[in-house]
Amino acid sequence: MGTLWHGGTIYTLQNPTHTVEALFVENGIISDLGNVSELREQYQKNITSEINLEGSFLYPGFVDSHLHMIGHGEKLIRLDLSNMTSIEEILSHIERRVKTIEKGEWIIAEGWNENNFEKQEIIHRGQLDNISTEHPIMLTRVCRHAIVVNSCALKLAGIDESTENPEGGVIVKDDKGIPTGYLLDQAQELVKSIMPLVSDSYLTKALSHSIDDLLKKGYVGGHTEDLNYYNGFEHTFQTFLNIIDGVKMKFRTNMLVHHEVVDDMHMLGYHFGDVSPFIQLGAMKIFADGSIGGRTALLKEPYSDEPLEKGVAIQSLEDLKELVQKARIYEMPVAIHAIGDLALEYALDAITTYSCKEGLRDRIIHAQVVNEQLIQKLKKLPVVLDIQPRFVASDFPWVIERLGEKRIKYAYAWKTFLKEKIMCAGGSDAPIEPIDPLLGIHAAVTRRSPNEYHHICYHPEEKLTPFEAIQLFTVGSAYAIGEEGFRGKIKKGYLADFTVFDKDLLNISGPDEIIDAKVLMTVIDNTVMYKRNEF
Structure with missing residues (x-):
């Protein structure tokens, strides 16, 4: 039994102008496309529901080809520095946060970018020490390839003037050889390795917030890299399995496997490929x-x-x-x-x-x-x-x-x-960039x-062109994981994953109108996972 979708403009992305009046879906697969009256007549015995798009615009479901889903959730629930335009503004927010927590608790914030500051300077540990020497403070740069920490965090990590640079990383020091608190790439791990393990409830909260936001932004799936950062492979992977159960939550997730946990993955009996209808273990990630x-x-x-x-x-x-x-x-x-x-x-x-x-x-x-x-x-x-x-x-x-x-x-x-x-696929690299x-x-x-x-x-x-750009998040994302034969287009035999907008993204009067479009529905496996209230 199936669903007839009609009443709007359905872009197939088979070419820049190709549209159809309607499509018929059975068991989560697009069975047919064409004229609404003809499809209704042909499949009348099989149609159990109809969805009227009410003049909106349906596209193949958008997929972010590179992001960090839990990291995006952390950005939503942590102190976000990405829109702050001065060191003084950041320090003010950190100071307020210190007053709300117990002595010894970590203060973690992320997203600062010195290129957005009037004075393009890096925060110094001394500035953080002026706020607190009793709380470890770690501020992650927007690119996630650098952090700034205070002296308390440096001491806990055993970093001082005698500490040598780890392979693939840099401990920035001043002209006297004293660490400034600025740690690049693998040097970050010296601090991160001594941080308290995150709890199950924290991971669940971060991932749940992330998926909810992804659905609101029109994503039906994402290619994510998270498995090496939150208590190891098993702990993190189980969180994904618990939340994306295919019943209450459907979200097509391809998980890159960091090379440092790929052995763990195989020791636990997992291999490259599908784990469930909505979760795949993908390529091995290397920096x-x-x-x-x-x-x-x-x-x-x-x-x-x-x-x-x-x-x-x-x-x-x-x-x-x-x-x-x-x-x-x-x-x-x-x-x-x-x-x-x-x-x-x-x-x-x-x-x-x-x-x-x-x-x-x-x-x-x-x-x-x-x-x-x-x-x-x-x-x-x-x-x-x-x-x-x-x-x-x-x-x-x-x-x-x-x-x-x-x-x-x-x-x-x-x-x-x-x-x-x-061939190119399009992603956000959230939380480094906005997810939208x-x-x-x-x-x-x-x-x-x-x-x-x-x-x-x-x-x-x-x-x-708008067509090329949209293809990055549809056809391109499908091609990246070898699924261009059944994902990324509106076509017979393809998955019934749709993103519905209130605007025609392929025919707009000016490119700035693109960002004014609103997601009306996000549909995964023919299931409406998000619907805007007024739609």
Whole structure:
């Protein structure tokens, strides 16, 4: 028995203009498309319900191809620093928080970005010490590749002037050799490893808040990386299984498996692929470098605004190859975080040395800085680029000074990738960026922030069309996990996962109208998981 959907504009995404009047769904699968009266007549004995779209616009269900679901939930329930524009504002909020908790409790906040400050300075441990030396304080940078902590946290972690940099990380010190509290990439783990374990109730709260917000934003699924950060693989994975039960909660979740817990996954009897109708274990996640914001993205040439710095190789080339080889032994593809051009070169070298099993696809996450040689290599490999269009709105214009005019030509080069037939998937990297897919689509189409009207855009030749941008979050996300044959389009035999908006995103009078669209319904497995109150 099935459902007839009609009464609105149904975009199939089979091409930029293709629409149908109606579709018929049985057992969570699209059975047929076409004229509403003909479908009603043909399937009259099987139609048990009808849903009138009331003039709204239905699209294939949006999927975020790269985010951290629990991390997004943490941002919702923790102190969020992402919109604060000065160190003084941040310190004021931290000071108020100190007054509300018991002595010795951790204060954790995230999202600060010195590029948004009038004075682009890094917070110093001394400024945090002035607030409290009795509470460990940890403030995570927006990129999550750096933290600032106070002296209490440094002492608990055993970090002092004699502590050497861990492999793949940097303990920033002043000219006297004393740690400033600023820890980059793997150096963060020195503090995080001594923090109290999170509780089951905390994980449940964070993940539940995250999924609720994702559904409100129109997402039917997400490719998430969480399994190495919350008491280990088993504890975190069980939280996902408990919440996404396929009955009360449906949300299509593909989970990247950090290389540090991939052995745990297999020891517990899990393998790459489907675990339930809504949860999959996906590619093995590897970090090759850090971020441009923290100058830890690995570049072939020094940063233009810091001539002595080329970034951080979180994995050496040989270590990277060994990890890729390990993934192949487990018959897994890899998803390699590579932002800088040298990190991408290392990543491509590693996956070329140890090829992916036929039928699977490796993923390069971010790929923000490339060059012509790397593009030619990418074209020859079965790889998908997980790109985050919103980075354009967040990183420009300061990234121009950091990379220089020569490199910026091949940075954030989304249109170039598509022209070269390199498949791309679209994500937010939440909580690093806002979760809303409309902000990502807007950034891809306009190459600027919504409030930037003083210039046309950054590198207009790299702008995407609305169709191309929406495809990133639909067709692209499906292709990234090898499911383009039954997800990402409105087509016979495809999953009945839909995102319904009040606006026609493919035909708008101005690109800024994109972010004004409202999600009316999010439908997963033909089940309405979210519906806007007034709809």
